[in-house]
Amino acid sequence: MKKNILIFIVFLLIAFVLPFVLSVYGIDLVSEIFIMAIFAMSLGLIMGYAGMVSLGHAGFFGIGAYTVALLGPHIPNSYLLLFFSICLSGLLALVTGAIFIRTSKFYFLMITLAFGQLLFALAWQLKQWTGGADGMKVSAPLNLGFGEIVSPIGIYSVMAAAFIIVYLLLRFFVESPVGKIVKGIMENEARMSALGYDVRIYKLLTYTFSGALAGFAGSLYGFYNLFVSPDVSSWMFSGQVMMMVIIGGVGTLIGPAIGAGLFIFLQNFISTYTERWPIIMGALLVILVLVGKGGIIHWFALLKSKIFYKKRKNSDDYAPQHVEKEEVVN
Amino acid sequence: MSLSIFSVQLLTGLAYGMLYFMIAAGLTIILGVMNIVNLAHGTLFLLGSYMAFTFMNQQFSFWIALLLSVAVTAVIGIIIEKLFIRQIYGKELEQVLLTFGLAFVIADTAKWIWGTEPQTMAVPALLDSSISIGPMVFPFYRLFVVLIGCLLALLLWYFESKTRIGAIIRAGVDDRAMVSALGINVGVVFTGVFAFGAGLAALSGVLGGPLIGMYTGMESDILVTSLIVVVIGGLGSWKGSFIGAILIGLIETFGKIWFPSLSMLIVFLLMVVVLIIRPQGLFGREVA
Numbered sequence: 001m002k003k004n005i006l007i008f009i010v011f012l013l014i015a016f017v018l019p020f021v022l023s024v025y026g027i028d029l030v031s032e033i034f035i036m037a038i039f040a041m042s043l044g045l046i047m048g049y050a051g052m053v054s055l056g057h058a059g060f061f062g063i064g065a066y067t068v069a070l071l072g073p074h075i076p077n078s079y080l081l082l083f084f085s086i087c088l089s090g091l092l093a094l095v096t097g098a099i100f101i102r103t104s105k106f107y108f109l110m111i112t113l114a115f116g117q118l119l120f121a122l123a124w125q126l127k128q129w130t131g132g133a134d135g136m137k138v139s140a141p142l143n144l145g146f147g148e149i150v151s152p153i154g155i156y157s158v159m160a161a162a163f164i165i166v167y168l169l170l171r172f173f174v175e176s177p178v179g180k181i182v183k184g185i186m187e188n189e190a191r192m193s194a195l196g197y198d199v200r201i202y203k204l205l206t207y208t209f210s211g212a213l214a215g216f217a218g219s220l221y222g223f224y225n226l227f228v229s230p231d232v233s234s235w236m237f238s239g240q241v242m243m244m245v246i247i248g249g250v251g252t253l254i255g256p257a258i259g260a261g262l263f264i265f266l267q268n269f270i271s272t273y274t275e276r277w278p279i280i281m282g283a284l285l286v287i288l289v290l291v292g293k294g295g296i297i298h299w300f301a302l303l304k305s306k307i308f309y310k311k312r313k314n315s316d317d318y319a320p321q322h323v324e325k326e327e328v329v330n
Numbered sequence: 331m332s333l334s335i336f337s338v339q340l341l342t343g344l345a346y347g348m349l350y351f352m353i354a355a356g357l358t359i360i361l362g363v364m365n366i367v368n369l370a371h372g373t374l375f376l377l378g379s380y381m382a383f384t385f386m387n388q389q390f391s392f393w394i395a396l397l398l399s400v401a402v403t404a405v406i407g408i409i410i411e412k413l414f415i416r417q418i419y420g421k422e423l424e425q426v427l428l429t430f431g432l433a434f435v436i437a438d439t440a441k442w443i444w445g446t447e448p449q450t451m452a453v454p455a456l457l458d459s460s461i462s463i464g465p466m467v468f469p470f471y472r473l474f475v476v477l478i479g480c481l482l483a484l485l486l487w488y489f490e491s492k493t494r495i496g497a498i499i500r501a502g503v504d505d506r507a508m509v510s511a512l513g514i515n516v517g518v519v520f521t522g523v524f525a526f527g528a529g530l531a532a533l534s535g536v537l538g539g540p541l542i543g544m545y546t547g548m549e550s551d552i553l554v555t556s557l558i559v560v561v562i563g564g565l566g567s568w569k570g571s572f573i574g575a576i577l578i579g580l581i582e583t584f585g586k587i588w589f590p591s592l593s594m595l596i597v598f599l600l601m602v603v604v605l606i607i608r609p610q611g612l613f614g615r616e617v618a
Contacts, residue, residue: 053423107561107609236434
C-alpha cells in the first residue's frame with residue numbers, strides 16, 4: 001500500500017511537470033491520453049475484475065459524446081451536461097446489461113458488439129439530429145465555474161483531474177467488499193453463488209458502473225474534440241480500447257491506462273509517417289498476442305522478479321489472466 | 331404495398347437471408363468447434379468479393395472467378411489457422427484478439443489495394459433476366475442465390491448427419507477433449523473447419539457482389555449481422571443459422587422500407603427478444 005501511494009505521488013508530480021516541458025501539441029496529445037485512459041480503465045474494470053469481455057463499450061462512450069453534442073446548445077452548465085452523460089450511459093448499461101449478462105462468455109462478446117454497432121448505426125441513420133456520417137460540431141464550452149476553459153493547459157488540467165478522480169474511484173471500488181465479491185465471481189462463479197451471493201446483481205452493478213465511466217470519458221471527449229462522428233461508437237473503436245487494455249495488462253487498474261497512453265502515442269507517431277497505420281497496429285496486436293506475456297504491467301513484474309530474485313513466485317503477479325473461469329450455465 | 335413490390339421484396343429478403351446464412355454457417359461452426367469468435371470473418375467475405383471483382387476484370391467469367399476466390403480464401407483460412415491461431419491453442423480470449431488484429435490488417439490491406447470507392451459487380455449474363463408471373467417480376471439472379479442457399483443447407487445437413495466427418499464435427503461441438511481422446515487429430519479438424527468457414531464467407535461475398543456491391547466498412551456490417559444470426563440461431567447449429575438468417579434477411583429488407591432509419595434497431599430488438607426467451611438461441615443446446 002505504501003508503495004502505491006509513492007507511485008501515485010510520483011505520477012502527480014509528472015502530471016504537474018509535463019505541461020512545462022511539452023509543446024502545445026504534446027499537451028494536447030496527453031489530454032487525449034487521459035480521456036482514453038479513463039475509457040480503457042472502465043473497460044479494464046469489467047474485463048479484468050469481472051471477467052466480462054465487451055466489444056461494445058464504445059457505445060457508451062458515444063452516448064456520452066453525443067449527449068454533450070446534442071444537449072450542449074440547450075444546457076449551458078457543463079456540470080449538468082457531464083451529469084446527464086453519466087446518468088444516460090449508466091442507465092443504458094443497466095438496462096442492456098440486465099439482458100446481456102444472462103449469457104455466457106462468447107455470447108456476451110458478440111451481443112455487446114452488436115449493441116455498440118446498433119448505436120453506431122443509429123448515430124449514422126438519425127441524420128436530422130446527429131448529422132449522420134458527417135458528424136456534428138460540439139458547441140458547448142467547458143465551464144466548471146471559473147470561466148470558459150479553452151487553453152490547452154486548461155483542458156489538460158481538467159482531463160488530468162478527471163483521470164485522477166476516476167482512478168481513485170476505481171481503486172476504492174476494487175478494494176471495497178463489493179469489488180472483492182465481484183472478483184470472486186470472476187474466479188469462481190459457482191462457488192460465489194453457492195455462498196449465497198446474487199451473482200447477477202454484482203455483475204450488473206459493475207457493468208453499470210463501467211458503462212457510466214465510459215460515458216463520462218465520452219463526454220470529456222466531446223468537450224475536448226469539439227466534434228463527434230459515429231465512429232466514436234463503432235466496434236472497431238471498441239476493439240481498439242480492448243487493445244489498450246490488453247497492451248497494458250488485464251487484471252490491473254493502471255495497466256489499461258498505460259496501454260491507452262502507448263496506443264495513442266503509437267497511433268499518432270505511426271500516422272505521421274504513413275496513413276496505413278491500421279495495418280501496423282493490427283500487426284503489432286497480432287505479435288503482442290503471440291509473444292506478449294500479459295501486457296506491459298506484467299512485463300514490469302517479470303523484470304522486477306528477474307532483477308531482484310525473490311523467493312515469491314512471480315506467477316502470482318500475472319495470475320488473474322490465466323485463471324480459467326469455470327463455465328457456468330445459467 | 332402492391333403485390334408486385336411485396337413479392338420482389340420477399341425474394342430480395344430471402345436472397346439476403348441466404349447470403350447471411352452462408353457467412354453465419356462458417357462463423358457458427360468455427361465458434362462451436364474451435365471456441366473462437368472469428369472477428370476476421372467479415373474481412374474474409376470482403377476479400378472474396380474483391381478478389382472475384384479483380385478476376386472478372388481480368389476477363390475471367392463469373393463462375394471461374396467464383397471458384398477461384400473461394401479456393402484462394404479457403405487457402406488464406408488455412409494459413410491463418412496454421413500460422414497464427416494454432417500458436418495459442420486453448421487461450422480463447424487471445425485467439426479472439428488475434429482475429430481482431432487480423433481483421434484490422436486485412437481490411438486495411440483491402441482498402442490499400444482496391445481503394446475506398448464503392449464498386450459494383452455485374453450480374454452474370456446467364457442469369458441477367460427475370461421471370462414474371464402475372465404482375466410479379468422475379469429477377470433470376472436472386473432466385474439463383476436462394477436456390478444455392480437452400481442447396482447448401484441441404485448439403486450441410488447431409489454432411490453433418492450422414493457422414494463421418496460430420497459426426498466428428500458434431501462431437502467436436504459437444505466435447506472437444508473427448509474427440510481428441512478418441513484418437514482423432516483435432517488439429518486437422520480445426521484447420522479444415524476454419525478453411526471451410528473462410529471458403530463459405532468468400533462464397534457469400536462473391537454471390538453478394540451483384541446484390542450488395544463492395545464498399546469500405548462492409549466487413550463490419552456483414553460481421554455484425556452474421557453475429558446476430560449466430561446468436562439468434564444458437565451456437566454451432568447450422569439449422570439455427572439457416573432459420574435465423576432468413577428471419578434477419580426478411581426483417582431487414584422490409585424494415586428498410588417501412589422504417590428506413592431504424593432497420594438496425596429492429597434486427598437488434600429481435601435478437602434481444604430471442605435472448606430473453608431463449609438465452610442459448612433458437613436451436614442452441616443448453617450447454618453453451
